[in-house]
Amino acid sequence: MxxxxxxxxxxxxxxxxxxxxxxxxxxxxxxxxxxxxxxxxxxxxxxxxxxxxxxxxxxxxxxxxxxxxxxxxxxxxxxxxxxxxxxxxxxxxxxxxxxxxxxxxxxxxxxxxxxxxxxxxxxEFGPALTDKAKLLLAQDMPQTDKEAIALLETANEQHYSPARYLLAQLLVSGIGIESDLARAGVLYKNLALKGYADSRQRLDEIINALEQISTQPEPELVALVQPVLANLKQIDDIEVIEVRGEQLDVNSELSNIVTQLNSLNLYYQGSTGSRIPGNLCGRGGSMCNVAFDRKTDTTFGANTVGELMGK
Known part of the structure; x- marks a missing residue:
C-alpha cells in the first residue's frame, strides 16, 4: 500500500x-x-x-x-x-x-x-485490508481467523486506526489471536491519544481490570501487571491531540492536498513487553464487554468523505 x-x-x-x-x-x-x-x-x-x-x-x-x-x-x-x-x-x-x-x-x-x-x-491498502479481515472473521474458522489477523497486523503497521482498533478488540477477546491485555492496552492508548472512537473508554476498562488483577495474591502476576499499568496510565500526562475547526484554513489545506499527498504518522508504536492474557478478565476484572462480536461488527468502509476517517 x-x-x-x-x-x-x-x-x-x-x-x-x-x-x-x-x-x-x-x-x-x-x-x-x-x-x-x-x-x-x-x-x-x-x-x-x-x-x-x-x-x-x-x-x-x-x-x-x-x-x-x-x-x-x-x-x-x-x-x-x-x-x-x-x-x-x-x-x-x-x-x-x-x-x-x-x-x-x-x-x-x-x-x-x-x-x-x-x-x-x-x-496492502489499509482500509481494504481491514474490510477483508472483517469478511474473513465472519466465516468463524481457524484458518480464516489467522488470515484476518495477518491482514490487520499489516494495516496496523501503517497506522490505520480502524485496523488498530479492531486488532485491539481481538487481542482482548482472544479471537483469532492469543489474548494479550498488555498489547491491547497499548493499542488503545495510541488510539486514545488521537481521540479515536471510544478508545479512551476501552483503555480505562483495561486499566481498571489490571488494577483489580494487581490486588490478587499472586506476586508473579502482580510483577507482570504493574509496569504495564504504569505505561498505560502515562496517558494522563500526555496531551491528547484534538483538531479544532477554528484552527483550520480550508483554502490553504485544500491547496496542500492539491499540490502534494501527505503521509500522517501520528501514532506511537512501542513494545508491550510480556503478554498478559485477556482471559484474566474473569479473575476479578470486569471488562469482558470489550470483546469483539464477529457476527455484528461487519460495517465496511464509508459512504461519505467524512466517514473515511471514522467521524
Missing part, C-alpha cells in the same frame, strides 16, 4: 469535516468549500482526477456521490470511481467495492465487490 493514499484521505477529510465550523454562514454557503477560492481548489482536484490521479478521482467521486461540497451527481460519481479503478488505484478499487456491496451508485454485485476488495488488499 502507498501510505500517501491514506495521508490524502485523512488530510482531505479533515478539510471536509472542519470547514463548516470556520465558514461564515452569513457570507458563505454552509458546508465544505463554500468560498470561491475553495471551489477553485476543488476544481483543480477534479482536473487532477481527469488527468490521471486515482486518489483525486476517488475523493471527487465520493464527494459527488453524497453531494459533499458539490451538488450530488451520481453520473459523475460513477464516472470518476470507474476512472480510479481503471487506473488501478487501491483507494478507488476499495471504494467501488464498498458501493457494489451496498448496492449504492451501482447495482449490488457481491462477486464484483469481492474481486475489487481482493485487488485493493493485494496492494
Amino acid at each position: 502507498r501510505i500517501t493514499s491514506i495521508g490524502l484521505v485523512i488530510a482531505l477529510t479533515a478539510t471536509l469535516l472542519l470547514a463548516p465550523f470556520i465558514t461564515s454562514a452569513a457570507n458563505q454557503p454552509a458546508g465544505f468549500c463554500g468560498s470561491a477560492n475553495c471551489q477553485s481548489e476543488f476544481k483543480k482536484l477534479e482536473k487532477m482526477a481527469h488527468y490521471g490521479s486515482g486518489e483525486a478521482a476517488t475523493i471527487v467521486a465520493v464527494a459527488y456521490a453524497k453531494g459533499e461540497g458539490v451538488e450530488q451527481d451520481i453520473k459523475k460519481a460513477r464516472r470518476h470511481i470507474k476512472q480510479a479503478v481503471r487506473w488501478r488505484e487501491p483507494m478507488g478499487m476499495h471504494q467501488m467495492s464498498i458501493w457494489l456491496r451496498q448496492g449504492f451508485i451501482f447495482g449490488q454485485d457481491i462477486a464484483k465487490a469481492d474481486e475489487l476488495l481482493d485487488r485493493a488488499a493485494k496492494t
